[in-house]
Amino acid sequence: MNPRTDRAHAPPANCRADPVALLRALLEASSPSGAEAAAAEVAVAALTERGVTSGIDAAGNAVGSVGSGTGPTIMLVGHLDTVPGEIPVREHGGRMYGRGAVDAKGPLAAMISAAGAVATAGFHGRLVVAGVVGEETPESPGAEFLRAGHEPPDALVIGEPSGWSGVVLGYKGRMDVAYRVDVPATHSTNPAPSAAELCALAWEALRPVFGTREGAAFDRPTATLTHLRSDAETATAVLDVRTPPGCDPEVLLADMNDRVPAGEFRLRHAVPAVRAGRADPVVRALTASVRRHGSEPRLKVKTATSDMNTLGRTWRVPMAAYGPGDSHLDHGPDEHLVMAEYLRSIDVLTEAIHGLAAELAAQHRP
Incomplete structure (x- = not known):
């Protein structure tokens, strides 16, 4: 699984091997979805400086x-892009x-720093680090490019906020659904209902399908109205x-259409939910490392969606998912x-990588 290296990069002066300086450099590189080039340059420079062969793909x-390629x-x-809105x-x-x-330059910076530590210590296998574009969009083009162009790895860690002692087992799926209704032009006094x-x-x-979003559960569908435009x-x-x-998105869509008095719902894009088990080797490696650092791990499922959904569609x-940060602060002003x-x-991540590699190697040893 060799990453394509389209260009060579020299590390900038503000992106030293210091992990705090790396985080600041990533944050200072504004990267709303579709404009991630500056952050990609910072990430590649940081990886290169840490002894990780790196570049920017198509x-x-x-x-x-990094690694010998003889093991797992x-x-x-992680992802490079953010939602719009600058915070000094x-x-x-x-x-x-x-x-x-x-969400999610902190988790990505942690991954880059851990990769540097692994490169310094030596790694019997191959460790691949990717900061992808477009995760905050429904299409998630960066992860889709990885999924289409790379062989599945032996194990995958997604960089999203879990808290340093938390591990995310799964995320709900997502359907991007459009609705449209048209009625003939008529006088406003006509008793027939308007399009609005x-x-x-x-x-x-x-409402009977989705209920309310209060206490949104992982095991039932929920919906948010994100756009509305209407006239008569x-x-x-x-x-x-x-x-x-x-x-099944198609079954849910059919149910939605059966319930409305007029108009039609159309599915624009969908990714399925994903969930790992507690005995998953990645989960075990991360939780064991959290314990070694003095805390009881907290296993979580999220009602949001991540690139774990996109890659998990075909990478079995x-x-x-793991990374520092409080997800309640995602997209907010603070x-x-x-x-x-x-x-x-x-x-935690550095130790988990070594522990996971050892377990995977033992599983494949004849």
């Missing part, structure tokens, strides 16, 4: 690899503030639907990372 992903392949996948980068009170500090009214009725008709003749809407494991390999947690997560 999708714009920063990809690096472990892939670490600053360090105060042991915290680093900036857009993407939690029909759209409101359609949303209300879905035409109404359009977009729904962000989150689905549990085992949910051990996987879990997004920040506690530096002590960030530094501890690097140690």
Whole structure:
């Protein structure tokens, strides 16, 4: 699994091997979805400086690899892009503030730092690190490019905030659904419902399917109305639907259409839910490392979606998500990372990589 290296990069002066300097450099490289080039340059420079062969692939992903290639392949996948909205980068009170500090440049910086530690110690196998583009978009083009262009690794760690002592077992799936209803032009005094009214009725008709978002459960579908535009003749809407494991998007879509009085829902994009078991080798390696660092690991499932969903569609390999940060701060105006947690997560991840490699090698030993 050799990453394509399209260009050579020299590390910038502000991206020393210091993990705190790396995090700051990534945060200062603004990278909303579709404009990740500056952050990719920082990531590749940091990987290169740490002894990891790296470059930028055709999708714009920063990809690096290190190791002998004679043992198992472990892939670490974080993402470069953030939601829009700048937050001035600053360090105060042991915290680093900036857009993407939690989601998910902090986890990516931890992966890059751990890869550097692995490169220094030596690794019997191959460790691949990827900072991908477009994770915050429904299409997730960076992860799709990896999925299509790389052989599945022997194990996969996704860089998303779990808290330094947490491990994420799974994420709900996602359906990007569009709705449209059209009615003939008529006078406003006509008793027939307008397109706007029909759209409101359609949303209300879905309540038995999705309920409310309060206490959103992992094992049932939920929906958020993210876009609405209407006049008397035409109404359009977009729904962000989150689905549990085992949910068939086409079956759910048909149920939605059966319930509305008029108009049609159309599926624009979907990824299935994904969930690892507690006995998964990646989960075991991460939880064992958390325990060695003095805490009881917390296993979690998330009602959001990540590139674990995208890659898990066809990569039937051990996987879990891990990274520093409080996910409640995702996308918010106060997004920040506690530096002590960030530094501890690097140690946890580094030990977990070595432990996972040893377990995978033992499994494949004749």
